[in-house]
Amino acid sequence: MVKSLKILWIFYFKLLIPAVLFSLLINTQLGFTAGNFGLCFLLFLPAFHFLIYELRLKDEYYFYANFGFSRLLLWGITVIVSLIINIGCQFYE
Incomplete structure (x- = not known):
């Protein structure tokens, strides 16, 4: 269990930092609210997943597949x- 969480952390660390930074950057342009941040994050996290892992680092999916994480599971x-972060930000507002 701990090993799986570490592997997922490696995967999502590459996604979370740019998604949070770009969400904050766009959010400052839209007027800083939690709802805007949640919406930006909802758009940027899957976008960075596509850009980083589908276009740039396609071969890393084999690494995660060796630990039992399919491409479909990682996308899910x-x-x-x-969605959870977006809903949480909408209720926070």
């Missing part, structure tokens, strides 16, 4: 995490 987790 990405969408779920972005």
Whole structure:
């Protein structure tokens, strides 16, 4: 269990930093609110997943597949995490 969480952390660390930074950057342009941040994060996290892992680092999917994480599972987790953060930000507002 701990090993799986570490592997997922490696995967999502490459996504979270740019997604959060770009969400904050766009959010400052839109007027800084939690709802705007959640919406930006909902758009940027899957976009960075596509750019980083589908276009740039396609071969890294084999690494995660060796630990039991399919491409579909990783995409599903990405969408779920972005939805949870968006819903949390909407209720925070």
